[in-house]
Amino acid sequence: MKPENPPGTPYKRNDLEEGRVLYTEDSLELWYRWSLGKYLSKYLEGLKEGRILGRYCKACGRIYVPPREVCQYCFRETDEWVEVGDTGRVNTAVVSYIQADRSRMDKPLIIAVIELEGASKGMGILHRLGEVDPEDVINRKIFGKKVKAVWKPPEERTGSVNDILYFKPVEEV
Numbered sequence: 001m002k003p004e005n006p007p008g009t010p011y012k013r014n015d016l017e018e019g020r021v022l023y024t025e026d027s028l029e030l031w032y033r034w035s036l037g038k039y040l041s042k043y044l045e046g047l048k049e050g051r052i053l054g055r056y057c058k059a060c061g062r063i064y065v066p067p068r069e070v071c072q073y074c075f076r077e078t079d080e081w082v083e084v085g086d087t088g089r090v091n092t093a094v095v096s097y098i099q100a101d102r103s104r105m106d107k108p109l110i111i112a113v114i115e116l117e118g119a120s121k122g123m124g125i126l127h128r129l130g131e132v133d134p135e136d137v138i139n140r141k142i143f144g145k146k147v148k149a150v151w152k153p154p155e156e157r158t159g160s161v162n163d164i165l166y167f168k169p170v171e172e173v
């Protein structure tokens, strides 16, 4: 049985070509500025130097990475800058074959939450995993494994989260 058409009149390709339907093929180019504030700025400056910085709250002992101005548990200003390691463990990860524009990628991106050594448990940064078989994400073998940052060469760093190219496993998956 032929499915019923939804309500309305579907348009056809030549409706577009012959100008019966208004549309635009322009893409919008939008520029904006966003003030990072002093904490995120210092974090990104640290990345440019190959260091990962966090903030320590001496009231509860938590170390925030990325740094936070205010401790979300104590509702007070954090106290000190601390440097944490560029190694950590994979808390969770996902394999994505879909780009931001929803087109399909042949080689997937693997995005993970990484709990850095030196930061408090449960503080994870979102970053890419590399040198990982997507199957090891799908079958969860990568979860809990130790990974290390692979940095851009110093002269190519710009003070961005992308100064770290990805994290790679340093123990057998």
Ligand SMILES: [Zn+2]
Residues within 6 Å of the ligand: 057, 058, 059, 060, 061, 062, 071, 072, 073, 074, 075
């Ligand atoms: Zn606290």
